[in-house]
Every structure is written in C-alpha cells, then in structure tokens.
Amino acid sequence: MSTLLLSPILIPLATALLTAMTMRQARLQQLISLIGIGAFFVSATLLLLGVLEKGSVVVTLGGWPAPFGIEFVGDLLGVGMVAITALMGACALLFQYSSETDSAEVSGALAPLVHGLLAGVSGAFLTGDIFNLYVWFELMLVTALGLLAYRGSLSQLEATFKYFVLNTMGTLLLLMGIAFLYSATGHLSFRALHLATEGGASVALFPVIAMIALAFLVKAASFPVFAWLPASYHTLPAPILVLFAGLLTKVGIYGLMRLLGEVFPLTPDVFFVFLKWVAAATMLVGVLGAAYHWHIKRILAFHSISQIGYMLLGISLDSHAGYVATLVYVLHHSVVKVNLFLVGAMVYRKCGSYDLRQCGGLYARSPGLALLFALSALSLVGVPPLSGFWAKVLVLNEAIGQEEYVLAVIALFVGLLTLYSMTKIWFEAFWKRHPDEAWAAPAVGGLAPAYVVTLALTLLTVGIGLMPEPFVHYAQMATAHFLGAK
Numbered sequence: 001m002s003t004l005l006l007s008p009i010l011i012p013l014a015t016a017l018l019t020a021m022t023m024r025q026a027r028l029q030q031l032i033s034l035i036g037i038g039a040f041f042v043s044a045t046l047l048l049l050g051v052l053e054k055g056s057v058v059v060t061l062g063g064w065p066a067p068f069g070i071e072f073v074g075d076l077l078g079v080g081m082v083a084i085t086a087l088m089g090a091c092a093l094l095f096q097y098s099s100e101t102d103s104a105e106v107s108g109a110l111a112p113l114v115h116g117l118l119a120g121v122s123g124a125f126l127t128g129d130i131f132n133l134y135v136w137f138e139l140m141l142v143t144a145l146g147l148l149a150y151r152g153s154l155s156q157l158e159a160t161f162k163y164f165v166l167n168t169m170g171t172l173l174l175l176m177g178i179a180f181l182y183s184a185t186g187h188l189s190f191r192a193l194h195l196a197t198e199g200g201a202s203v204a205l206f207p208v209i210a211m212i213a214l215a216f217l218v219k220a221a222s223f224p225v226f227a228w229l230p231a232s233y234h235t236l237p238a239p240i241l242v243l244f245a246g247l248l249t250k251v252g253i254y255g256l257m258r259l260l261g262e263v264f265p266l267t268p269d270v271f272f273v274f275l276k277w278v279a280a281a282t283m284l285v286g287v288l289g290a291a292y293h294w295h296i297k298r299i300l301a302f303h304s305i306s307q308i309g310y311m312l313l314g315i316s317l318d319s320h321a322g323y324v325a326t327l328v329y330v331l332h333h334s335v336v337k338v339n340l341f342l343v344g345a346m347v348y349r350k351c352g353s354y355d356l357r358q359c360g361g362l363y364a365r366s367p368g369l370a371l372l373f374a375l376s377a378l379s380l381v382g383v384p385p386l387s388g389f390w391a392k393v394l395v396l397n398e399a400i401g402q403e404e405y406v407l408a409v410i411a412l413f414v415g416l417l418t419l420y421s422m423t424k425i426w427f428e429a430f431w432k433r434h435p436d437e438a439w440a441a442p443a444v445g446g447l448a449p450a451y452v453v454t455l456a457l458t459l460l461t462v463g464i465g466l467m468p469e470p471f472v473h474y475a476q477m478a479t480a481h482f483l484g485a486k
Contacts, residue, residue: 001050001057005074007043008082009126011036012089012119019111030097033111037086037093040118044079044086051079058128071128071189076478077327081125081254084334088246089118091453095342096239098449110150114243117143121247125254129188130181130212130263133255134174137219141167144248147240148232159232166228170218177212184208193263209264210271213256220252222312223281226305230289233301234354238345241297245304246338250330253311260315261323261482275316280410283309287417296344296354296429299421300337303380306414307333313411314395317402323482325394327475332379332391332464339376339457343369346450347429351439356428361439363430370430372454377422379461382415387464394472 015036022029051057051074060069093114120139127133144167148160182188184205185196197205214225221229229249233241260267286306290299311333314326344354346369351359363370379386382393392415399408464471 001054001074002059004043004047004050005057005059005072005126008040008047008086008122009072009119011040011043012115012122015040016112016115016119019115020109023108023112029111033093033115034097036115037090037118041086041090044083044122047074048079048083051076068189070132072126073128073190074126076474077254077257078125080327080474080478081250081330082122084250084331085118085121085125085247088242088334088338089114091338091342091457092239092242092246094449095242095345095453096237098453109146110240113143113146113150114240117147117243117247121251124251128190130190130193131178131188134171134178137171137174137251140248140251141171144244147243148236153235156235159235162231163228166218166225170215170225173211173218174215177208177215180208181205181212190258190263194265197264197266205264206268206271209259209267212259213271213275216252216255216259217278217312218252219255220249220308220312221305222252222278222308223285223305226282226285226308229305230298230301233304234295234297238341238348241341242338245300245341246334249304249308250334253308253315253326253330256312256315257323257326257479257482260318261479265483269318272316272318275312276404276407279309279312279316280407281309282306282312283410283414287414287421290421291417294356294428296347296356296425297341299425300340300344303418303421304333304337306418307337307380309414310392310395310411313399313407317398317404318483319398319402320476320479320483321394321398321401323479324472324475325391325398327478328394328468328471329391331471332387332461335457335460335464336376336379336388339454339461340373340380342450342454342457343373343376346454347373351429351434356425358435359429360432361430361434368451370426372458373430374426375458376461377426379465381419381422385462385465387461387468389465390468390472 015032018032019029022032056073056075059072062069117140120136120143123136124133124140127136145160145164148163149157178188185193187193187196218225233244236244283306286302286309289302290306293299293302311326311329314322314329347359347362348354350362350366353359375386379388382388392411396408396411399411
C-alpha cells in the first residue's frame with residue numbers, strides 16, 4: 001500500500017520525463033503517453049479499492065518521524081480525488097489523439113506538460129502537510145503556464161499573463177499564510193495542526209486561516225478573484241481545457257474542505273457567513289457572464305465559475321451534510337463539464353466555429369452528438385434523473401435545513417439561468433438552420449476515441465443520477481471525520 005500510495009505521483013512524473021526525452025519521435029511519445037495514462041488510471045483505481053478495503057494509509061519520507069517528515073496520506077477523500085484526476089487525464093488524452101480535437105498538436109512539449117500537471121494535482125490531493133501542498137501548487141502553476149503559452153499566439157500569451165498574475169498572488173498568499181502558521185504552531189502536518197488547535201485556535205490564527213482560505217478561493221476562481229478563468233479558458237484546446245476545468249479549480253475546493261472541515265474545524269462562524277455570500281456572488285456572476293456570451297467556450301467557462309459557487313455554498317454551511325454535498329458536486333461537475341467542453345469541440349469541428357451565431361443544423365446531421373450534449377446540459381441544469389439533480393438537491397436540502405432561504409432561492413434562480421444558456425447552445429448549434437446554405441458537415445475519420453470518451457462520460461452522468469446512493473455513501477465516509485471537534 002505504501003508503494004501504491006506514491007504511484008499516482010511517480011507514474012505521471014516518470015511519464016513526463018520519458019515523453020520529454022522522446023519529443024522528436026511523435027509516435028513513440030504518443031505510445032509512452034498513452035501507456036503512462038493507462039498505468040496512472042490503473043494505479044489510482046487500485047489505490048481507491050485498497051483504501052476502501054484496508055483503510056487510510058500514511059507514508060512518511062525523509063527519514064524523519066511524523067509529523068516532521070514529508071507525509072503523504074491516502075484517505076477516502078484524497079484517493080477519491082485522485083481517481084477523478086486519473087479519469088479526467090485519460091479522457092483528455094484519448095480525446096486529444098482523435099480527429100475531433102480542435103487542435104492538431106499531439107506531440108512536442110505538450111505531453112510532458114500534461115503529465116506534469118497530473119502529477120502536481122495528484123500530489124496536492126495526497127500530501128499530508130500544508131507546505132507540500134504549496135510545493136504541488138507550484139508544479140501545477142508552472143505546467144499550467146506552459147500549457148497556456150504552448151502555441152505562442154498573442155491571445156494565449158495574454159491569457160498566460162493574466163493567469164500568472166492572479167494565480168501567483170494566490171500562491172504567495174498561501175506561502176505567507178504557511179509561514180505565519182508555522183511560526184504560531186511549529187507544525188505543518190494536517191494532523192499535527194488539528195491536534196495543536198483541538199481546544200480552539202487562538203485569535204492570532206484567525207487572520208492566518210483567512211489568508212490561506214483566500215489563496216484557495218483564488219485557485220477555485222470564486223468571486224471576486226475569478227478573472228483569470230474566463231480570460232484564459234477559451235484560448236486552450238479542448239483536451240487541455242478538460243484538465244483545467246475538471247481539476248484545477250477543484251484543488252482550491254479540496255483545499256478549503258481540508259482547511260475548514262478537518263484542520264481547523266473550530267474556525268469562527270463569521271468565516272462561514274462571509275463564505276456564504278461569496279458563494280452567492282460567485283453563482284450569480286458566473287451565470288450572468290454565461291448568459292451574455294455567444295462563444296461556446298466562454299459560456300461554459302463562466303458556468304464553471306457559477307458551479308464553483310454551489311460547491312462553496314456546501315462548504316459554507318459548515319456541516320457534515322454540507323461537505324458531503326460539496327464532494328458529490330465535485331464529482332458531478334467534473335464529469336459533466338468535461339463532457340460539455342469535449343462536445344463543444346466536436347461542434348467546432350463540424351461547424352468550423354465556436355461562435356453560436358455561425359453554427360446550426362447539427363441535429364439533422366449528428367443526432368447522436370445532439371443527444372450527448374442534451375444529457376450533459378440537462379445534468380448541469382439539475383434535471384432528474386441525472387447527476388446534477390442529486391448534487392443540487394443535497395446542497396439545497398442542507399441550505400433549507402439551516403433556514404438559508406435566500407441562498408436557496410439564489411441557487412434555484414441560477415439554475416434557471418443555466419437552463420437559458422444551455423437552451424441557447426442547443427437551439428443555435430443543433431436546432432436552427434446553418435446560416436450558410438452551402439454548409440455541409442465535413443466527413444472526418446478517426447471519430448471513435450472522441451465518441452467513446454463522450455459516451456462514457458454521458459453514461460457515467462446517467463449512472464450517478466440513477467444510482468446516487470453509492471456515491472453519496474462514499475462522500476459520507478470520506479468526510480465522516482470532518483467537524484469532529486464540534
């Protein structure tokens with residue numbers, strides 16, 4: 001189990017190294033990349049099954065005993081997030097090597113950057129101390145910047161700069177918060193920090209906790225520090241965008257869950273009151289931005305912000321049920337939003353544009369694609385019996401149970417505006433006639449990987465909706481120790 005715990009980090013790092021060494025041999029690099037992502041997926045699955053069977057596993061490196069050594073922890077929360085990471089990585093790379101991708105680039109420095117990003121995300125989910133969380137954040141930042149700037153166009157370089165400025169601010173806030181935290185407690189391990197403040201954190205720690213929480217809010221793209229997301233997402237090719245949308249913001253949500261639910265469960269209530277209104281503003285800003293735009297990627301990018309608001313609402317409720325709802329929402333959103341971005345790329349390949357005003361006629365030409373989009377779009381809205389219905393029910397049920405009626409109404413209103421945006425994409429891309437009378441969808445070979453990926457994600461969305469109990473039960477077990485001191 002100790003070796004298995006480190007494998008989701010070591011395998012992507014090794015794959016990144018091997019693909020970097022074979023950059024001039026495209027076919028060999030592609031083979032190594034696919035083998036690497038397959039091994040990563042298998043190791044993540046085996047780790048998940050092992051932790052379910054035998055319980056959490058802890059590995060301490062560096063020759064020092066806990067809590068002073070470099071600690072990795074495989075608990076149900078962390079390994080569950082790693083399993084999602086492996087799934088998103090596999091979907092991204094399989095789609096990338098199909099002919100339906102909106103970028104023909106499949107070799108060079110792209111593969112090492114992708115696997116390096118996966119290693120950074122896995123390390124963030126498995127680390128057992130807050131300083132190493134910062135280290136993995138740095139790896140994620142460097143590889144993300146490389147992926148943004150990879151093709152070197154002016155729009156991508158502009159997006160890279162905006163991403164760099166805001167995310168560097170978040171990283172510096174995190175580093176300063178860690179420094180103050182270590183100065184006050186003498187610990188960095190999550191478990192040691194929890195024990196050191198078990199009787200209640202001192203008043204001096206409250207600004208430090210707020211500083212670290214703000215850093216995570218930047219990473220999660222919440223209001224008012226979300227500008228990096230809509231400024232950068234639309235410049236990325238769809239398979240790379242999958243990793244950003246499916247994983248990077250979720251690391252910020254994960255950090256908040258660890259910080260407020262496990263490490264400092266006695267955080268003052270004023271933190272959560274503030275977070276509730278941050279969640280409401282995030283939902284509203286995101287959905288209004290989506291309603292304004294006509295570019296498919298921009299619409300879906302703003303909806304990513306909006307959906308982050310629901311996850312923040314679950315955390316802000318500061319209850320076990322709230323954290324359960326958040327974790328279920330993370331799974332639902334990762335699957336659905338990734339699928340929508342991939343289907344959007346397939347629309348682009350057929351219509352030649354991401355601008356909805358230049359699309360149309362796809363329902364008659366590709367009814368299967370229309371169905372794939374409709375199911376994921378309805379799940380994002382929260383229509384039963386899809387995964388989004390249960391994710392939103394869990395959040396709203398806890399909000400109403402705590403008599404947060406205003407927040408519940410805002411969440412329902414955001415759902416209606418989400419329906420408007422998804423309906424706009426459906427009518428413009430699929431139902432209306434194409435504005436060019438001479439248009440004909442191009443015949444493209446090699447569609448199998450793209451349809452396999454999108455169909456698998458759609459079936460997963462439907463499966464979660466029809467059988468939510470195992471996923472809710474897993475979320476309950478993964479967060480059972482949260483708020484234990486309250």
